[in-house]
Amino acid sequence: MARHVIAPVDELPPGTRKFLEIEGRPIAVFNIKGEYFGLMNRCPHQGAALCEGPLIGLAQSSDPGEIEYTKLGEIIRCPWHGWEFDVRTGQSYCDPRRFRVKAYPAHVEPGTSVVKGPYVAETIPVRVESDYVVVEL
Amino acid sequence: MNVQFRESTEAASPLTVKTAIADCDIHPARATRTELYPYLAKRWQHHLEVYGIHAYQGMMEGPPYPKAQPNASRRDAYPPEGGPQGSSLSFMQEQLLDPNNVQLGVLNPLNTGQGIRNHELSAALCSAINDWQIDKWTSKDKRLKASIVVSNEDALSAAAEIRERAGDKNFVQVLLLSRNVEPLGQRRYWPIYQAAEEAGLPIGVHAFGFGGNPITPSGWPSYYIEEMVGHSQCQQSALASLVLEGVFERFPKLKMVMIEAGFGWAPSLAWRLDKVWQRLRSEVPHVKRPPSEYIREQVWWTTQPMEDPERREDLLDVIKWIGWDRLLFATDYPHWDYDEPSRVLPAGVSEANRDAFYLGNARALYGIIA
Numbered sequence: 001m002a003r004h005v006i007a008p009v010d011e012l013p014p015g016t017r018k019f020l021e022i023e024g025r026p027i028a029v030f031n032i033k034g035e036y037f038g039l040m041n042r043c044p045h046q047g048a049a050l051c052e053g054p055l056i057g058l059a060q061s062s063d064p065g066e067i068e069y070t071k072l073g074e075i076i077r078c079p080w081h082g083w084e085f086d087v088r089t090g091q092s093y094c095d096p097r098r099f100r101v102k103a104y105p106a107h108v109e110p111g112t113s114v115v116k117g118p119y120v121a122e123t124i125p126v127r128v129e130s131d132y133v134v135v136e137l
Numbered sequence: 138m139n140v141q142f143r144e145s146t147e148a149a150s151p152l153t154v155k156t157a158i159a160d161c162d163i164h165p166a167r168a169t170r171t172e173l174y175p176y177l178a179k180r181w182q183h184h185l186e187v188y189g190i191h192a193y194q195g196m197m198e199g200p201p202y203p204k205a206q207p208n209a210s211r212r213d214a215y216p217p218e219g220g221p222q223g224s225s226l227s228f229m230q231e232q233l234l235d236p237n238n239v240q241l242g243v244l245n246p247l248n249t250g251q252g253i254r255n256h257e258l259s260a261a262l263c264s265a266i267n268d269w270q271i272d273k274w275t276s277k278d279k280r281l282k283a284s285i286v287v288s289n290e291d292a293l294s295a296a297a298e299i300r301e302r303a304g305d306k307n308f309v310q311v312l313l314l315s316r317n318v319e320p321l322g323q324r325r326y327w328p329i330y331q332a333a334e335e336a337g338l339p340i341g342v343h344a345f346g347f348g349g350n351p352i353t354p355s356g357w358p359s360y361y362i363e364e365m366v367g368h369s370q371c372q373q374s375a376l377a378s379l380v381l382e383g384v385f386e387r388f389p390k391l392k393m394v395m396i397e398a399g400f401g402w403a404p405s406l407a408w409r410l411d412k413v414w415q416r417l418r419s420e421v422p423h424v425k426r427p428p429s430e431y432i433r434e435q436v437w438w439t440t441q442p443m444e445d446p447e448r449r450e451d452l453l454d455v456i457k458w459i460g461w462d463r464l465l466f467a468t469d470y471p472h473w474d475y476d477e478p479s480r481v482l483p484a485g486v487s488e489a490n491r492d493a494f495y496l497g498n499a500r501a502l503y504g505i506i507a
Binding site for chain 2: 045046047048049052053054079080081082
């Protein structure tokens with residue numbers, strides 16, 4: 001599993017996302033409340049650029065009239081047909097058995113490890129004093 | 138390890154040319170509220186500013202922003218220069234026509250002058266929309282063809298508009314909506330069918346409209362999702378009315394295109410009509426043949442929203458009944474329920490049927506020579 005440097009952490013503040021193409025695959029990396037998540041930027045339904053949709057919450061109901069709205073800012077809604085996926089897992093909420101978005105682990109690594117390890121960023125100027133968001137795929 | 142940023146993704150996309158297709162339901166939008174004014178007499182410009190539009194529809198919040206996505210449209214379809222989705226020709230070319238190799242795109246403008254109570258204003262707005270379609274769209278991109286928008290509740294002036302545009306190669310059909318003041322087979326609408334038949338133009342019946350009746354047969358629903366499925370119910374009653382009032386018998390060369398209301402229901406409607414017609418035909422002696430025969434001979438169907446059953450074989454069974462020569466591919470661009478051309482047909486469809494589905498049927502129906 002190769003690791004790819006995405007950005008210095010201060011370029012990806014909470015609530016933002018970054019789009020990239022890595023090894024020919026369109027990827028989006030999200031910062032949700034300080035946690036980082038990577039998703040394939042392609043809706044498994046008809047192929048829209050999924051991650052260009054809005055981040056919403058999850059509306060669930062145990063009974064008619066009872067509505068619970070949770071996971072605020074953690075559900076990505078496709079810009080075409082509105083299919084909803086959990087950014088944390090890629091899980092679909094309309095048909096979890098058949099549809100899932102490929103999720104890629106993303107996390108922060110200290111600049112020293114990024115520079116010293118085999119994972120040298122080629123297109124991002126690496127400053128040793130920074131921490132970097134890294135995605136694995 | 139090489140990290141590329143999104144700006145360079147175009148270079149990585151395949152350069153192969155996609156199969157040529159027709160898109161039989163594209164919605165062009167106005168970039169500004171007053172974009173039609175150059176095509177409207179001063180009298181109507183002033184009227185709009187002072188009195189606005191009085192629709193037949195009582196619940197004016199029926200067509201509200203945002204309808205599932207802003208302007209009921211794809212979130213990625215905002216033109217870079219601003220304005221609502223569908224309002225930029227250059228962005229439509231870049232996002233829809235070029236990458237999908239659309240050879241024929243049929244424009245169906247919505248929110249025009251149809252379904253409003255002031256018939257003179259309705260006629261003026263429809264005529265303005267038609268001029269605007271030529272100026273802004275069809276004269277600037279020869280792939281695009283327009284639909285003649287007509288004042289549906291005033292059939293005589295609608296017929297006059299059709300006759301005025303007949304023979305103009307910018308136009309390939311007449312546009313009606315499925316919700317009208319009365320079911321579409323009623324005689325008040327017959328002058329429209331007569332003029333269309335004379336002009337050799339199909340009538341496209343697009344879902345939506347503002348007839349003033351509840352948007353489902355059982356009344357006003359609670360949810361938008363009920364309106365979405367209500368479109369097929371509305372088209373079913375429109376089609377039953379067209380058959381049973383004798384429109385297809387009276388106008389045997391008339392061609393109807395049912396737009397944006399699905400087609401999976403067509404076989405069961407036809408079966409049901411045939412069955413009751415066998416028992417009740419004495420009530421409608423002007424309907425001389427089984428209803429299914431008129432439907433199969435005189436009705437075409439656009440695909441979006443493409444039926445998407447769990448078993449894809451079920452879809453092929455339905456299409457087999459309807460006929461591979463009767464379906465017209467459509468995306469519904471830029472609306473949010475857009476169908477992606479490469480994703481809608483299951484595997485195993487013959488090349489001849491695919492070609493007919495994506496392009497051949499539309500060219501034949503609309504008289505567009507390759």
